Amino acid sequence: MGLVHQTDDPCAEKSCATKSPAIREGDAMPRNDELKFQVNCDAGANGQLRVASEQLFVNVGQKIVRDGHTEIWDSVVVTCSEETDGSCTVNVLLCNPDWEEPMHLACLRSSPDTGSRNQVSLFCHLTSEVGR
Numbered sequence: 016m017g018l019v020h021q022t023d024d025p026c027a028e029k030s031c032a033t034k035s036p037a038i039r040e041g042d043a044m045p046r047n048d049e050l051k052f053q054v055n056c057d058a059g060a061n062g063q064l065r066v067a068s069e070q071l072f073v074n075v076g077q078k079i080v081r082d083g084h085t086e087i088w089d090s091v092v093v094t095c096s097e098e099t100d101g102s103c104t105v106n107v108l109l110c111n112p113d114w115e116e117p118m119h120l121a122c123l124r125s126s127p128d129t130g131s132r133n134q135v136s137l138f139c140h141l142t143s144e145v146g147r
Contacts, residue, residue, distance in 0.1 A: 051103055052095040071095040081112055088112055101127030118142075 052071045056064040072094055076087040092108040103125045108117040122140040 051097050052105070069097060079112065092117065098124075 050067050051069050053067040054064070054071055054073060058064075073092070074089040075091040075093075076089045079086060079088045081088075088110070090110055092110060094106045094108070095104070097103050105121075105123040106119065107121040107123075109120050110117045119142050121142065124138045124140075125136060126134060126138070128134070
């Protein structure tokens with residue numbers, strides 16, 4: 016799978032190949048006004064995870080059979096980062112081994128507090144690619 020071009024647009028497509036930053040055990044959760052992103056994961060009997068960070072990279076893998084071999088394929092990728100203007104952006108990608116590039120499904124962006132009563136709290140850009 017090739018990498019998707021990178022642009023300055025935080026809602027532009029990203030690559031399904033991501034590197035996750037190290038998670039430090041025992042770190043206290045910051046106060047809500049200090050949070051940028053938070054992820055909660057419940058893996059049933061295998062455990063739970065709750066972590067907050069300045070950025071997040073989450074890959075959801077699932078079992079597939081390809082060429083007679085079973086493997087775990089990262090089918091959903093979520094990338095979260097703070098932009099230079101202070102907005103927080105979440106991108107959701109779908110990845111399929113039969114596609115040359117990931118499908119950019121959604122971009123969610125929250126703006127920094129401007130003090131305006133008309134401020135949009137969460138901008139959602141959904142994409143759709145019929146026929147994939």
